[in-house]
Amino acid sequence: MFPLERQQKIIELLMIKKVLKISELTLELNVSVDTLRRDINLLSKQGKIEKIYGGIKIADMKFGESAIQERMVHRLSEKEAIARTCSELINDGDCIYLDSGSTTYQIAKYIQNKRNLTVVTNSIPVINELMNSDIELVIIGGKVRKKEQSVVTYEYLFNFHELNIVKSFICASGITVEKGISDYNLEEAITRKKMIELSKSAFVAADSTKFGKDVTIAIAPLDKIDGIITDSNLNKSFENQFKKTGTNLIIAKGS
Incomplete structure (x- = not known):
């Protein structure tokens, strides 16, 4: 090992x-x-x-993962800009995965006019946002994380391989060129790994504060990620580092 x-x-x-x-x-x-x-x-x-x-x-997570309610309002304008840019990558007729998280939640607000769209998600806020839309909704079954308002699931509870996901939009708490993307919770990380594996294209939606951090649980190296959508506050040094990788770094418009 x-x-x-x-x-x-x-x-x-x-x-x-x-x-x-x-x-x-x-x-x-x-x-x-x-x-x-x-x-x-x-x-x-x-x-x-x-x-x-x-x-x-x-380690005590004093500076780790904060509750979803706090993150919903933190850096909101940047997250909205990231969400708008993500929505431009989504086409009518797609089957997509929206991860649990404050940034991916914002995507749900910008896709409601898409036609014949199917959204697979583990996010209760995303379900609530899209409940009265024409979008077909699939929520993965499993254990509810009340603090995150998300569902974490396992192979024996949900048949992942029946899904035909064109694009997945994943959240992360840490992003580095060397280690890829990471998060604080093992169960969330397992679900994210599975969705990245199943998706034809995997995108990470994360604000610029996540860059340069390698947190508790590894999710995936960059060679498993097609693109990362972030805001314009990203340090230029990170932009230069990503030019040497195969992962497309997309700076959100208007952020």
């Missing part, structure tokens, strides 16, 4: 058990204590975990 895979596994185990002993991890990962300590020191420096006596725990 490569170091990055091992470190991701540590995070995933912590998302389930919250606290782990060093002895548990050495057995689970089949590595030496010295190797494990190097991983722990790196994850601790990145702010993803905290060391405790005899073990580790997931």
Whole structure:
């Protein structure tokens, strides 16, 4: 197992058990204590975990994922501009996936005049926004995350492969050229990974504050993402970095 895979596994185990002993991890990962300590020191420096006596725990998310209600009004003009640009990528007759999140929610406001559109989503706010429209709605079944007003699901609860998604619009809490896109919640990340796999084209809708951050759970490297739509406040250095990748960076008009 490569170091990055091992470190991701540590995070995933912590998302389930919250606290782990060093002895548990050495057995689970089949590595030496010295190797494990190097991983722990790196994850601790990145702010993803905290060391405790005899073990580790997931870091307190004081500056992590905020509630959906807070994010709905934060940087609203930028998110609206991103949503308008995303809507221009959506054609009549498409079947699309709208992820849970404050930016993808805004997309729902700009697609209601599209014809023969099907929207698959795990976002309760998106469902509420489109409920009285002519859009065909499919909500994936599973567990409700009340704080995020989203549904997180698994293969045994929902037959993903029956879906024929032309374009997916995914949210992310972190974006880097090196690591791709990431998020704070393991269950949301699993759903996003699945939707990226199933979609013919995968787009990330994220404001410029998400760039340069690599947060707790990896979702996908950039080579799995066709385009990232963001606002005009993005630092020019990121624009230059993305020119060297195969992912199209789209700056929203009027942002």
